[in-house]
Amino acid sequence: VYILAVETSCDETSVAIVRDGQEILSNVVSSQVATHERFGGVVPEVASRKHVETITCIIEEAIEQSGVSPAALSAVAVTQGPGLVGSLLVGMVAAKTLALALELPLIGVHHIAGHIYANQLVHELAYPFVALVVSGGHTELVYVESEGVFRIIGQTRDDAAGEAYDKVARALKLPYPGGPHIDRLAHETGEGVTLPRAWLEPDSYDFSFSGLKSAVLAALNTAAMKGQPLAPEAVAKGFQDSVIDVLVEKALRAVKAYGAKQLLLAGGVAANKGLRAALEARCAQAGVPLLAPPLSLCTDNAAMIAAAAFLKYRRGQFAPLELKAEPLLKLEAWSV
Ligand code: ATP
Ligand code: MG
Numbered sequence: 001v002y003i004l005a006v007e008t009s010c011d012e013t014s015v016a017i018v019r020d021g022q023e024i025l026s027n028v029v030s031s032q033v034a035t036h037e038r039f040g041g042v043v044p045e046v047a048s049r050k051h052v053e054t055i056t057c058i059i060e061e062a063i064e065q066s067g068v069s070p071a072a073l074s075a076v077a078v079t080q081g082p083g084l085v086g087s088l089l090v091g092m093v094a095a096k097t098l099a100l101a102l103e104l105p106l107i108g109v110h111h112i113a114g115h116i117y118a119n120q121l122v123h124e125l126a127y128p129f130v131a132l133v134v135s136g137g138h139t140e141l142v143y144v145e146s147e148g149v150f151r152i153i154g155q156t157r158d159d160a161a162g163e164a165y166d167k168v169a170r171a172l173k174l175p176y177p178g179g180p181h182i183d184r185l186a187h188e189t190g191e192g193v194t195l196p197r198a199w200l201e202p203d204s205y206d207f208s209f210s211g212l213k214s215a216v217l218a219a220l221n222t223a224a225m226k227g228q229p230l231a232p233e234a235v236a237k238g239f240q241d242s243v244i245d246v247l248v249e250k251a252l253r254a255v256k257a258y259g260a261k262q263l264l265l266a267g268g269v270a271a272n273k274g275l276r277a278a279l280e281a282r283c284a285q286a287g288v289p290l291l292a293p294p295l296s297l298c299t300d301n302a303a304m305i306a307a308a309a310f311l312k313y314r315r316g317q318f319a320p321l322e323l324k325a326e327p328l329l330k331l332e333a334w335s336v
């Protein structure tokens with residue numbers, strides 16, 4: 001089974017061809033980071049225009065690199081949501097056009113299901129598992145009882161982890177996106193500033209990062225007013241330690257409470273070295289297998305969309321050509 005997938009939910013234009021939901025034959029990713037950098041964040045209108053400019057080339061390149069002839073394709077998959085509506089629409093139109101022209105079934109995919117199933121491209125999954133999803137727009141603990149059946153057991157009540165990283169990075173005048181820069185700075189010092197941890201109610205799997213972000217801003221301002229500015233490394237380290245402590249603690253508690261066989265890490269912030277190291281240590285200690293995608297499959301890419309689409313392909317769950325982009329699509333509603 002050869003699935004061609006299109007991903008344009010945010011600021012990456014990506015097309016991939018994946019065999020049997022596992023083997024990547026091509027995965028072309030065109031990032032718009034250079035375009036949005038000067039604005040310090042993604043500008044939705046600019047993102048859609050860029051997708052329009054590049055999508056055709058990326059499709060051609062992905063087909064060529066894969067060595068699969070269009071006639072041999074089995075289905076076309078596309079990110080249906082969540083994401084920026086204008087960006088989603090470009091991928092949607094491209095995927096529908098391909099499906100119509102090549103007479104192939106269409107599969108709509110939830111972007112976060114894609115992030116989770118990126119792990120299927122490199123690992124054997126065992127159910128039930130718990131997935132810790134940490135990305136630019138989401139921070140969630142997801143209980144996956146069986147293939148493609150999702151239940152969100154905890155989520156952020158305000159900012160997503162990646163969003164907090166990017167906002168703190170901006171306060172430190174680091175380039176956009178700031179996550180990787182904070183990660184690097186945090187490893188340059190052993191001593192972090194002391195910052196709070198948002199544990200919330202004792203039994204809650206929810207997260208909150210806006211208080212931490214405010215605490216960072218307050219600490220920076222207070223120190224600057226005293227004429228003793230904080231070292232960016234110390235702020236990065238203190239912030240990263242606070243984020244990681246809470247993520248790791250709640251993820252392991254969920255694994256235990258739900259009898260999960262594995263802990264899966266997913267989303268752009270899964271590329272964070274500090275988070276990966278802390279989870280590896282705690283999982284090894286607890287005897288829980290930790291699965292994480294390689295860095296290139298953590299951030300947005302179409303191979304992960306093809307991997308998730310395979311779940312629906314096997315069940316014959318195809319979408320009509322009237323399929324609509326859903327900027328607020330719910331993960332649980334997308335379950336097989
Ligand atoms: P969503 O998937 O929720 O729709 P998104 O697709 O924009 O959001 P991703 O591409 O999955 O998000 O992840 C991007 C985020 O990951 C950015 O906020 C970026 O700063 C963060 N990120 C990337 N690498 C790292 C890192 N090493 N440490 C921390 N954060 C990182
Ligand atoms: Mg992005």
Ligand code: FE
Pocket residue numbers: 111115135136267268299300
């Ligand atoms: Fe994403």
